[in-house]
Amino acid sequence: MERIYNFSAGPAMLPQEVLEQARDELLNWHGCGMSVMEMTHRGKDFSAIIAQAEGDLRELLNVPANYKVLFLQGGATMQFAQIPLNLLAGRSADYIVTGAWSKKAFKEANKVGSARLVATTEASNFTRLPQKAEISFDPDAAYLHVCTNETVHGVEMHDISALEASVPLVADMSSHILSRPVDISQYNLVYGGAQKNIGPAGLTLVIVREDLLGRAPANIPTMLDYAVQAENGSMLNTPPTYSIYIAGLVFQWLKKQGGLAAMEQTNIAKAKLLYETIDTSCLYHNPVEPACRSRMNIPFTLNKPELDESFIAEAKKQGIVSIKGHKMVGGMRASIYNAMPLEGVQALVSFMQDFENQYG
Amino acid sequence: MERIYNFSAGPAMLPQEVLEQARDELLNWHGCGMSVMEMTHRGKDFSAIIAQAEGDLRELLNVPANYKVLFLQGGATMQFAQIPLNLLAGRSADYIVTGAWSKKAFKEANKVGSARLVATTEASNFTRLPQKAEISFDPDAAYLHVCTNETVHGVEMHDISALEASVPLVADMSSHILSRPVDISQYNLVYGGAQKNIGPAGLTLVIVREDLLGRAPANIPTMLDYAVQAENGSMLNTPPTYSIYIAGLVFQWLKKQGGLAAMEQTNIAKAKLLYETIDTSCLYHNPVEPACRSRMNIPFTLNKPELDESFIAEAKKQGIVSIKGHKMVGGMRASIYNAMPLEGVQALVSFMQDFENQYG
Numbered sequence: 137m138e139r140i141y142n143f144s145a146g147p148a149m150l151p152q153e154v155l156e157q158a159r160d161e162l163l164n165w166h167g168c169g170m171s172v173m174e175m176t177h178r179g180k181d182f183s184a185i186i187a188q189a190e191g192d193l194r195e196l197l198n199v200p201a202n203y204k205v206l207f208l209q210g211g212a213t214m215q216f217a218q219i220p221l222n223l224l225a226g227r228s229a230d231y232i233v234t235g236a237w238s239k240k241a242f243k244e245a246n247k248v249g250s251a252r253l254v255a256t257t258e259a260s261n262f263t264r265l266p267q268k269a270e271i272s273f274d275p276d277a278a279y280l281h282v283c284t285n286e287t288v289h290g291v292e293m294h295d296i297s298a299l300e301a302s303v304p305l306v307a308d309m310s311s312h313i314l315s316r317p318v319d320i321s322q323y324n325l326v327y328g329g330a331q332k333n334i335g336p337a338g339l340t341l342v343i344v345r346e347d348l349l350g351r352a353p354a355n356i357p358t359m360l361d362y363a364v365q366a367e368n369g370s371m372l373n374t375p376p377t378y379s380i381y382i383a384g385l386v387f388q389w390l391k392k393q394g395g396l397a398a399m400e401q402t403n404i405a406k407a408k409l410l411y412e413t414i415d416t417s418c419l420y421h422n423p424v425e426p427a428c429r430s431r432m433n434i435p436f437t438l439n440k441p442e443l444d445e446s447f448i449a450e451a452k453k454q455g456i457v458s459i460k461g462h463k464m465v466g467g468m469r470a471s472i473y474n475a476m477p478l479e480g481v482q483a484l485v486s487f488m489q490d491f492e493n494q495y496g
Numbered sequence: 497m498e499r500i501y502n503f504s505a506g507p508a509m510l511p512q513e514v515l516e517q518a519r520d521e522l523l524n525w526h527g528c529g530m531s532v533m534e535m536t537h538r539g540k541d542f543s544a545i546i547a548q549a550e551g552d553l554r555e556l557l558n559v560p561a562n563y564k565v566l567f568l569q570g571g572a573t574m575q576f577a578q579i580p581l582n583l584l585a586g587r588s589a590d591y592i593v594t595g596a597w598s599k600k601a602f603k604e605a606n607k608v609g610s611a612r613l614v615a616t617t618e619a620s621n622f623t624r625l626p627q628k629a630e631i632s633f634d635p636d637a638a639y640l641h642v643c644t645n646e647t648v649h650g651v652e653m654h655d656i657s658a659l660e661a662s663v664p665l666v667a668d669m670s671s672h673i674l675s676r677p678v679d680i681s682q683y684n685l686v687y688g689g690a691q692k693n694i695g696p697a698g699l700t701l702v703i704v705r706e707d708l709l710g711r712a713p714a715n716i717p718t719m720l721d722y723a724v725q726a727e728n729g730s731m732l733n734t735p736p737t738y739s740i741y742i743a744g745l746v747f748q749w750l751k752k753q754g755g756l757a758a759m760e761q762t763n764i765a766k767a768k769l770l771y772e773t774i775d776t777s778c779l780y781h782n783p784v785e786p787a788c789r790s791r792m793n794i795p796f797t798l799n800k801p802e803l804d805e806s807f808i809a810e811a812k813k814q815g816i817v818s819i820k821g822h823k824m825v826g827g828m829r830a831s832i833y834n835a836m837p838l839e840g841v842q843a844l845v846s847f848m849q850d851f852e853n854q855y856g
Contacts, residue, residue, distance in 0.1 A: 140529030144536040147737055152523070155531055159522040163515045169500030169815065171515055173696045173742070176504040176818050209569040209698060210719055213733035217717030248715050331734050336533045338569060338698040338736025355608050357577030359570055360717075373573035374691050376698025376736065377507055382533070455529065458536050 144458035189384030235286025285312035335383030437467030504818035549744030576604035595646025645672035695743030797827030
């Protein structure tokens with residue numbers, strides 16, 4: 137069987153070239169006689185791998201010199217706690233809730249510390265983003281937290297001009313980081329789980345401005361202290377070495393594609409094709425306001441929900457899998473991260489049109 | 497270049513058959529059209545992978561039914577904090593310090609909570625284990641923590657009869673788990689980083705008796721709450737899926753070798769060969785009391801430390817790498833986990849004898 141088009145929200149498709157290289161050097165990396173999985177993280181081979189990965193990532197995202205890049209573990213969910221534990225310092229933080237993931241982040245911040253809800257679009261079923269006038273910032277907040285792309289609800293912040301807070305800006309970019317250029321200097325801390333646009337699950341990326349380091353209380357778990365991780369180059373203990381290696385291969389692949397500006401053009405074309413198909417059909421529907429629609433996660437429902445199961449089964453026959461929507465939203469969801477080729481979206485669109493012609 | 501003999505303390509060698517299988521199915525697992533790295537963790541394929549891994553591990557270690565098996569992240573170092581955060585419940589815990597790793601665990605427990613040092617062999621440079629009479633247990637302790645194999649100092653608890661405490665027993669088994677049969681029912685919580693005898697770095701195994709669940713305070717990070725992880729089958733969020741898959745292949749390999757009783761015989765033979773070579777030589781020396789010597793991590797010094805660099809360089813020419821000792825102990829260290837074949841130890845011993853004949 138051929139490789140298929142996998143529309144999973146994460147873990148998700150990886151570039152085939154990356155997987156082929158990983159396969160070819162799995163038992164013997166660059167003639168060193170061992171797999172990357174077997175290498176001591178303190179040796180020169182792995183030191184070169186992690187340094188190259190960090191350097192390529194800094195280049196791709198144009199990370200300013202006064203930001204640390206950390207390769208951590210635990211996913212965005214660990215960050216939901218780690219961020220307030222490091223940054224609150226006895227104060228409260230502001231949270232904007234625009235979907236399932238920022239809602240979880242807000243809840244966790246209130247579990248381990250104190251957080252204030254400064255805007256939510258839950259009453260609109262998370263189909264839009266809040267206007268600036270709807271947000272009541274606290275000038276004394278330790279930070280403002282946002283999720284710039286909501287994986288479940290398919291809402292993306294294409295600009296952040298509504299976020300003119302005077303406090304540090306913290307952004308969960310898990311599901312759209314590296315999909316387009318972003319001005320890191322507008323943020324004080326950016327984070328994301330790897331399993332969408334970076335690499336395998338089990339790796340978490342944190343990019344943090346140096347002035348936020350060192351605010352953690354004395355009784356924080358050492359592993360969760362950003363300052364300690366930064367001092368140790370993400371190697372306080374053994375990092376997830378193989379995941380970092382695969383992420384490094386993804387970064388090299390992105391550079392070969394022309395970097396993030398080129399990726400953005402492809403991602404715009406992919407999303408446009410799918411949204412146009414949805415919007416011009418009589419069977420499919422996406423509820424999100426056009427200006428807030430995600431290029432990465434595109435939920436859509438069928439006007440005849442009794443067709444959902446047939447849609448999924450017929451899609452699978454065409455090599456289109458993991459298309460079922462999240463249970464909170466229902467229907468379908470197509471996650472079309474960097475590694476999903478335009479051909480994959482074309483195959484999906486073609487299938488959707490055939491399906492509508494047959495059953496719609 | 498051929499694959500070499502890697503004596504690293506971790507990440508460490510993996511069985512070649514495991515790596516070959518991982519390579520062969522890297523782009524397309526069991527004909528599903530995708531890599532295990534790309535699979536949603538909520539789908540039936542990955543559900544089968546993790547269920548098989550847990551089932552095989554339970555069979556190998558004969559884990560009683562009233563213990564949960566958790567696949568977590570953050571390594572043993574995260575556990576050093578997670579254990580007291582979950583189990584202290586406002587009390588203090590007892591720690592026995594027998595080397596670098598239990599010393600770190602004790603320090604971290606005192607950072608996030610309260611811990612009492614009930615015995616230490618630091619005055620003997622961690623070359624022995626404490627006698628029962630040297631240990632002053634606290635009958636009100638929340639638990640007693642030990643490290644049953646000290647990776648840096650090469651000290652292993654071959655029996656735990658000195659630990660007749662009346663409180664729950666917690667053991668860091670990172671560097672010798674799966675190297676021999678162990679009676680899990682003698683422990684209340686057992687844990688280990690994967691990167692020695694289990695699989696790739698980035699995966700942490702916790703085996704915990706159910707009655708220890710649910711003791712965490714309300715403000716603990718959700719990711720660190722054992723009860724929540726147990727309720728969610730280690731999938732509160734995306735687990736380190738690829739590392740779990742590789743660990744599962746290692747478990748299947750162990751079963752094919754005849755299980756842990758068979759592995760123990762091989763490990764005894766490997767360790768005996770190396771210790772006898774050290775003890776009968778005039779050049780090499782291991783300082784640990786024979787009854788406490790580790791079968792997994794064997795540190796040794798050269799009586800002529802000026803030969804250290806030559807030893808390492810000459811070894812490398814023979815395909816023997818990562819043999820340099822930890823800086824706390826100096827000299828050399830051979831870590832000979834399950835995946836190190838007897839032939840690897842024979843090659844090391846043969847090289848050591850040749851080196852002694854030439855330079856000793």
